[in-house]
Amino acid sequence: MNLYLREMKSYWKAMTFWSLGIIFMVGAGIGKYSAFSSSGTMNIGDLLDSMPKAFFAIFGLAGIPVDTFGGFYGMIYAYVAIMGAVFAVMIGSGILAKEERDKTAEFLMVKPITRLRILAIKLMAALTLVLIFVGVTYSLSVITIAQVSPDDPINGELALMMLALFLVMVFYLSISFFLAAYLKEAKKSSQLALLVMLGSYLISVAMGIVDNLEFLRIAVPFQYFRVVDLLELKLDPFYLIVTLVVSASAIGLSLYYYPKRDLMI
Amino acid sequence: MTVLFFELKQGLRSTFWWCVGLGAVTFLFAGAMYPVYYDQVNVIKPMFEAIPEVVLRSLGVNLDILFTSLGFFSFVMMYLHLIAGMQGILLGLGVIGKELRLKMMDFILTRPMSRSQVFIQKALAIWVHLTITWIIFTLIAWLSIAGFSKEPIDWLIFANLSVSLYAIQLLFMALGALIATVLRKLKSVIGVGLSVVFALFIMNLMQSIFEEEWLRYLSPFQWFERGYLFVHNAFELPMIAMWLMVTVGSLITAYVVYVKKDVHAV
Numbered sequence: 001m002n003l004y005l006r007e008m009k010s011y012w013k014a015m016t017f018w019s020l021g022i023i024f025m026v027g028a029g030i031g032k033y034s035a036f037s038s039s040g041t042m043n044i045g046d047l048l049d050s051m052p053k054a055f056f057a058i059f060g061l062a063g064i065p066v067d068t069f070g071g072f073y074g075m076i077y078a079y080v081a082i083m084g085a086v087f088a089v090m091i092g093s094g095i096l097a098k099e100e101r102d103k104t105a106e107f108l109m110v111k112p113i114t115r116l117r118i119l120a121i122k123l124m125a126a127l128t129l130v131l132i133f134v135g136v137t138y139s140l141s142v143i144t145i146a147q148v149s150p151d152d153p154i155n156g157e158l159a160l161m162m163l164a165l166f167l168v169m170v171f172y173l174s175i176s177f178f179l180a181a182y183l184k185e186a187k188k189s190s191q192l193a194l195l196v197m198l199g200s201y202l203i204s205v206a207m208g209i210v211d212n213l214e215f216l217r218i219a220v221p222f223q224y225f226r227v228v229d230l231l232e233l234k235l236d237p238f239y240l241i242v243t244l245v246v247s248a249s250a251i252g253l254s255l256y257y258y259p260k261r262d263l264m265i
Numbered sequence: 266m267t268v269l270f271f272e273l274k275q276g277l278r279s280t281f282w283w284c285v286g287l288g289a290v291t292f293l294f295a296g297a298m299y300p301v302y303y304d305q306v307n308v309i310k311p312m313f314e315a316i317p318e319v320v321l322r323s324l325g326v327n328l329d330i331l332f333t334s335l336g337f338f339s340f341v342m343m344y345l346h347l348i349a350g351m352q353g354i355l356l357g358l359g360v361i362g363k364e365l366r367l368k369m370m371d372f373i374l375t376r377p378m379s380r381s382q383v384f385i386q387k388a389l390a391i392w393v394h395l396t397i398t399w400i401i402f403t404l405i406a407w408l409s410i411a412g413f414s415k416e417p418i419d420w421l422i423f424a425n426l427s428v429s430l431y432a433i434q435l436l437f438m439a440l441g442a443l444i445a446t447v448l449r450k451l452k453s454v455i456g457v458g459l460s461v462v463f464a465l466f467i468m469n470l471m472q473s474i475f476e477e478e479w480l481r482y483l484s485p486f487q488w489f490e491r492g493y494l495f496v497h498n499a500f501e502l503p504m505i506a507m508w509l510m511v512t513v514g515s516l517i518t519a520y521v522v523y524v525k526k527d528v529h530a531v
Contacts, residue, residue: 018460021464025467025471028475029471029474029475032474032475032476035476075474076471076474079467079470079471082463082467083463083464083467086459086460086463087460089459090453090455090456090459090460093455093456094453094456098452098453101452101453102452190453190454190455190456191455193455194351194455194459197459198347198348198351202290202294202344205344206293206294206298209298209301209302210298210301210302211301211305212301
């Protein structure tokens with residue numbers, strides 16, 4: 001419990017900054033809706049329907065129907081999801097590796113708790129932080145949406161998007177957590193986590209431009225739960241299973257490797 | 266020169282991988298993806314050509330951007346900027362902040378050289394790494410566009426686009442140096458770098474929602490916005506001023522702090 005509280009304490013400052021960022025993105029973003037919908041610039045939705053996929057990417061819309069409030073929120077959600085992934089990678093690769101990086105591993109290891117327990121507690125702390133991130137986004141969205149009061153309420157869609165956000169974040173968290181648990185060098189594991197994040201984002205972008213890259217979808221968590229599907233209240237079951245299996249095995253492997261690997265001190 | 270050579274050697278491997286990564290993405294995005302894009306987009310080209318030019322201009326649609334390889338490249342540039350910014354900030358944070366972070370400051374300061382020498386040589390080393398990466402990027406971009414393009418290319422626009430990548434690299438390197446020296450303790454280089462770059466990048470993407478002119482001044486990726494570049498064949502002057510101010514300002518601040526900073530020997 002001490003360890004858990006300590007982790008929460010060491011991240012509260014970062015958490016505050018990130019929450020401010022979410023407030024800016026979600027609050028100011030949704031606040032713009034009235035200007036957005038009345039300006040009429042987005043009533044070209046019908047015209048855009050007939051355009052090829054690459055076009056949406058160029059306009060930054062990614063095939064989302066932006067003439068409804070749900071579509072508009074979906075756009076903001078897509079941006080929040082990217083930031084969520086960055087946050088998850090940061091936490092996942094930091095929370096375990098920082099002991100070795102800051103040369104505090106010895107101090108932690110002499111405490112009367114097993115490594116497995118340390119790992120489990122740190123994982124709990126990381127998951128809590130992810131939950132706070134999703135919670136802040138969710139509550140802020142609900143509050144601002146109530147202010148804007150769009151014609152079409154999106155309660156169900158919102159809940160589903162938050163679930164998708166949580167899943168994407170857990171995916172990145174467990175992958176980067178595993179890298180930190182498995183690799184000896186903290187530096188290398190965080191570099192790899194960065195590569196995974198940047199690489200999957202760029203593939204996701206490429207998939208938005210070019211049609212025939214569907215086969216890469218499995219490598220890109222951003223594409224697992226697409227806004228278009230979420231808006232129709234659909235959560236792709238196959239990719240739900242993929243997320244759960246990959247996350248569970250990454251965590252399982254961390255639990256297997258970390259207790260017996262050499263520490264770099 | 267010891268510090269300079271040391272940092273040059275230390276960063277060699279990572280610069281090699283940045284060149285490979287940035288080069289590969291440039292080739293795939295600017296080159297290999299273009300034919301697919303071209304086929305997709307050409308289907309609707311007649312639709313656009315039927316609309317009178319005046320109407321298009323009032324809607325802010327520029328046919329050159331939509332239907333040329335250079336226009337596509339300028340779109341792809343956004344993501345190359347992201348990579349370049351990441352490299353810049355990681356080098357700035359990593360190289361300038363290395364001794365502070367690893368608590369080895371006393372080792373470097375006991376050498377017979379002034380702190381200002383240390384800082385300048387480190388900054389020079391980063392500059393060399395960034396320049397090498399940029400040259401290789403420009404070569405690959407040039408070859409990819411020349412190879413896949415289906416129409417004659419305005420190389421002046423290409424040069425402007427290419428320079429914008431260099432500007433982003435330098436800007437983020439200066440920001441990295443500033444953060445590394447000003448923060449009392451910087452622990453995770455990648456954590457900070459990733460958050461800062463992606464936050465600014467998302468801010469850039471969200472500009473399409475916000476549409477606030479003043480926000481563009483705070484969003485570095487907006488400073489080299491392609492729409493203006495295409496129409497006027499030049500950068501926006503106020504944005505260049507912002508770039509100069511932030512880059513030079515950050516570097517000078519980082520330098521002053523680095524030279525005067527209290528260092529705790531451990």
